[in-house]
Amino acid sequence: MKKELGLIRKSLILFLMASLILGILGTIAINGFSENDDLIIAMVDTGTDMSIAELNNKDIEGYDFYNDDLTTYDDYLYDYHGTSLSYIIISIEEKVKILPVKFMEGSSGDIEDAIKAIDFAIKKGSKIINCSWNYNKADERLEKIIKEHPEVLFVCSAGNSCTNLDIEKSYPCCYEYDNIISVMACKEDYSPYETSGYGKKSVDIAAVGENVYVALPENDHDYASGSSVATAHICGVVAKIWREDISKPAKDVKQQLLKSANKSENLLNYCLAGGFID
Numbered sequence: 685m686k687k688e689l690g691l692i693r694k695s696l697i698l699f700l701m702a703s704l705i706l707g708i709l710g711t712i713a714i715n716g717f718s719e720n721d722d723l724i725i726a727m728v729d730t731g732t733d734m735s736i737a738e739l740n741n742k743d744i745e746g747y748d749f750y751n752d753d754l755t756t757y758d759d760y761l762y763d764y765h766g767t768s769l770s771y772i773i774i775s776i777e778e779k780v781k782i783l784p785v786k787f788m789e790g791s792s793g794d795i796e797d798a799i800k801a802i803d804f805a806i807k808k809g810s811k812i813i814n815c816s817w818n819y820n821k822a823d824e825r826l827e828k829i830i831k832e833h834p835e836v837l838f839v840c841s842a843g844n845s846c847t848n849l850d851i852e853k854s855y856p857c858c859y860e861y862d863n864i865i866s867v868m869a870c871k872e873d874y875s876p877y878e879t880s881g882y883g884k885k886s887v888d889i890a891a892v893g894e895n896v897y898v899a900l901p902e903n904d905h906d907y908a909s910g911s912s913v914a915t916a917h918i919c920g921v922v923a924k925i926w927r928e929d930i931s932k933p934a935k936d937v938k939q940q941l942l943k944s945a946n947k948s949e950n951l952l953n954y955c956l957a958g959g960f961i962d
């Protein structure tokens with residue numbers, strides 16, 4: 685049974701990583717730092733198993749808007765996505781806190797809860813919000829909350845439907861604001877990852893999203909692929925840049941990131957920066 689479940693998990697990870705589409709307040713945070721000076725990144729996603737070894741002592745109490753309760757980890761299959769992405773962030777920049785804000789289970793969740801989750805994350809003092817999900821309709825409330833918080837960086841996935849986002853829009857990655865970084869996945873050879881969304885105007889930058897080692901709930905581990913993975917990678921890099929000077933405006937952090945991209949001929953026509961970040 686255990687082995688069978690393992691196989692199911694593996695195929696689900698590959699499949700769901702490639703198909704995530706969306707069909708209260710504490711006083712700990714001041715100006716984006718927690719009380720021991722770690723930058724706060726909100727994982728607005730499925731739940732995250734913050735009890736795994738690598739995420740030990742990294743969490744701030746979040747909220748589950750999907751079930752409207754305080755348990756932000758409920759189930760392996762429901763919450764592996766957020767767990768794997770939180771792990772990726774921590775593996776790149778250790779001095780951060782993760783705020784788990786759950787609004788999805790597996791690939792199911794709705795935009796109302798996503799907006800509530802973002803609002804919660806901002807009020808808790810998050811400087812960076814990981815949005816590894818896509819919604820194919822524009823939503824005024826989603827746009828408004830991003831626009832009204834230029835001090836927060838929204839790192840958004842370009843999705844996994846192999847779409848040219850300059851033509852076929854997806855949100856929040858396609859909103860055009862200085863505080864959104866939209867991220868596509870590239871392969872280990874820095875060519876576009878097969879399923880990733882792309883767009884010379886709509887997508888900012890790439891990161892490797894192929895066979896990336898991740899931690900999963902209940903201290904499990906595996907390899908994952910897709911633009912969600914690439915998005916979490918960029919979140920970690922953004923945190924590293926911002927930690928050097930937290931007074932830097934969000935839009936300047938974004939510009940610094942884009943300027944530091946490694947140009948790649950294979951990516952020139954696929955994203956604004958024409959390159960990737962390792």
Ligand SMILES: [Ca+2]
Nearest residue numbers: 748751755758
């Ligand atoms: Ca729960």
